[in-house]
Amino acid sequence: MTRTATRVIVVPGAAVSRYALPAVAALRARGLDAELADAPGSPGVPTDLARYGGQLAARLADRPDGPDVDVLVGLSVGAQVAAVAAAHCERVRRVLLVSPTVDPEARTGPRLLGRWLRGGRLEPPRLGARQLPDWARAGPRRVAAVVRSAIEVHIEDHLDRLAGRLTVVHAERDVITSHAYAARLVQSDPARLVVVPGATHSWPYQDEARFADLVESIVERTTA
Numbered sequence: 001m002t003r004t005a006t007r008v009i010v011v012p013g014a015a016v017s018r019y020a021l022p023a024v025a026a027l028r029a030r031g032l033d034a035e036l037a038d039a040p041g042s043p044g045v046p047t048d049l050a051r052y053g054g055q056l057a058a059r060l061a062d063r064p065d066g067p068d069v070d071v072l073v074g075l076s077v078g079a080q081v082a083a084v085a086a087a088h089c090e091r092v093r094r095v096l097l098v099s100p101t102v103d104p105e106a107r108t109g110p111r112l113l114g115r116w117l118r119g120g121r122l123e124p125p126r127l128g129a130r131q132l133p134d135w136a137r138a139g140p141r142r143v144a145a146v147v148r149s150a151i152e153v154h155i156e157d158h159l160d161r162l163a164g165r166l167t168v169v170h171a172e173r174d175v176i177t178s179h180a181y182a183a184r185l186v187q188s189d190p191a192r193l194v195v196v197p198g199a200t201h202s203w204p205y206q207d208e209a210r211f212a213d214l215v216e217s218i219v220e221r222t223t224a
Contacts, residue, residue: 006219008034008071011056011078011085014146015041015138016131019205020075026208027215033067040081040146042138047145049077049153053084060089068093071218076176076201077101077150084153087161094218095162098169099201100155103181107151112176119176122200130205159189166191167218171199 008027012020017039027034037056038045046052060069068091074082079100086092106112120128135143159166166189170182179195186193194214196203204211 006032006070007067008032008073008215008219009037009069010034010073011037011075011081012039013076013078013202014150015039015143016134017042018134019127019130019202022206023204023208023211026212030212030216032215032219037078037081039134039138040077040149041142042134043142047142047149049080049146049149050084053081054088056081056085057088060085060091070094071096071215073098073215075099075204077146080150080153080155083155083158083162086165087158093165094167094221095165096167096169096215096218097155097185098203099171099174099177100168100182100185101177102150103176103178104154105178105181106176109147109151112147112151115176119174119201122173122175123202124200124206127202127205155185159185162191163189164191167194167214168192169194169196169203169214171195171201171203172197173199174201174203176201 010020010024020036024034024036040049040052041047071094072082072086072092073096075098079097086095106115168182168185170179172195183193
């Protein structure tokens with residue numbers, strides 16, 4: 001299958017993007033036209049996830065001569081951006097939400113912080129070193145604003161407009177997003193829930209080959 005025209009956009013997590021660079025590089029190594037979007041809340045990028053999703057949808061729609069997006073990927077709070085964008089742009093052919101946030105059981109600041117702290121203890125040791133420079137560049141106020149928006153923007157509000165396009169990934173060891181919430185997102189849609197054994201909320205960090213395999217499988221179903 002020719003992949004030169006296959007377009008994938010990855011929206012990373014809250015004000016962090018460096019950790020996702022190896023995953024995007026793995027897609028490019030497979031011949032995919034992969035782009036890492038700006039992280040929500042990074043300098044110059046909206047902290048409001050719904051607003052950012054709307055801007056992304058408008059950017060994609062404003063290129064009538066450009067290729068469709070074969071797979072729009074959202075990681076963590078980037079999943080909310082991706083869901084909003086895809087709901088407002090029919091040029092997105094498939095949507096892949098990885099570790100989607102925020103679980104309804106954690107939609108308060110203290111609960112979400114508690115889960116984030118617990119999840120941090122399960123993450124690979126080097127993850128923090130990759131994320132801290134991005135967070136420092138964004139600053140605590142912007143990061144906090146993204147968290148507030150993450151609590152307010154609900155992926156399930158957009159599910160009707162994602163029908164037939166959705167794949168949700170739940171990392172087996174993710175304590176920020178529950179398996180129950182991930183499964184709920186695919187209940188009313190002919191969608192697919194993928195559970196990644198041994199993975200944490202930051203997946204696909206340090207597991208880029210398995211991520212690329214998944215994206216390729218979605219591309220193959222899209223172009224078949």
